[in-house]
């Protein structure tokens with residue numbers, strides 16, 4: 001603390017990202033990265049970009065990348081906004097579209113960055129409890145609001161909301177923006193992107209960090225009605241004109257264009273998830289149904305913090321949330337390679353049997 005801090009800085013409670021340990025040979029199942037590297041075409045595009053042209057600013061509008069995203073989704077590029085990771089896109093979304101007189105609504109158990117953005121931009125929010133089986137029930141959001149946001153599948157539960165439910169929500173909620181954060185949609189969810197032409201209040205955000213194996217490149221995007229996209233551009237150009245550097249733009253274009261590689265990685269993760277869920281259930285874990293590249297699981301007889309500590313001793317890192325109390329007996333485990341997941345389940349087996 002310092003007398004030089006602004007009042008706002010004193011009031012902030014920043015987000016704490018999952019640990020990025022500086023130790024080698026860890027089995028890192030704590031931050032939902034893809035276990036497979038990016039497409040070789042992405043690497044080639046990045047190598048090509050390491051050139052004299054780095055003395056020049058990048059395209060401030062990322063036009064070629066927007067076109068690649070638009071093409072992938074069958075939209076126009078004026079329906080696309082890109083940013084430095086979807087976290088940055090979401091920050092602009094809160095500032096540009098969710099700051100109104102009524103509170104923004106999101107689940108009580110969800111991506112913990114949402115309340116942080118509300119703190120930064122001084123936005124009032126109200127949380128809506130998940131039901132007993134940790135599901136988002138869209139009918140619980142039928143109340144006055146300044147906007148609605150949730151991830152689908154939700155984090156850290158992995159549970160999916162059906163597209164028909166999202167459409168019902170959009171039919172009822174026409175006076176404020178509905179944001180669906182599809183960070184994990186590539187692992188088996190139904191994307192709401194196909195609804196954006198019908199619902200001008202719908203904004204869908206995606207990231208290249210998970211499905212496209214590019215957490216290190218920092219690229220995310222939003223798609224929606226051109227008026228919503230325009231608002232995001234107005235905020236972005238009042239903040240940083242060049243959020244995506246030359247590498248990020250070139251790498252992201254190559255990633256969006258290599259659909260076969262991306263689909264194959266996601267399929268492998270989905271198949272490994274099926275195997276891990278079965279193995280964990282055999283060990284007595286309750287595993288929530290997951291549409292994501294992680295699972296959320298608890299054991300009736302073993303404390304989650306204790307298990308997480310024992311795993312760490314074996315160099316296996318998973319995520320344990322101490323708060324809120326309702327989820328403090330769960331572990332969130334990223335789906336790694338088959339070998340990593342075998343190491344996980346055999347470590348858990350010896351802990352549970354001893």
Ligand SMILES: *Cc1c(COP(=O)(O)O)cnc(C)c1O
Pocket residue numbers: 084085086087088111151155181183206207208209215218219220
């Ligand atoms: C990972 C994640 C993001 C952020 O992704 P980046 O593009 O890496 O910033 C956004 N929302 C949810 C729910 C996530 O889990």
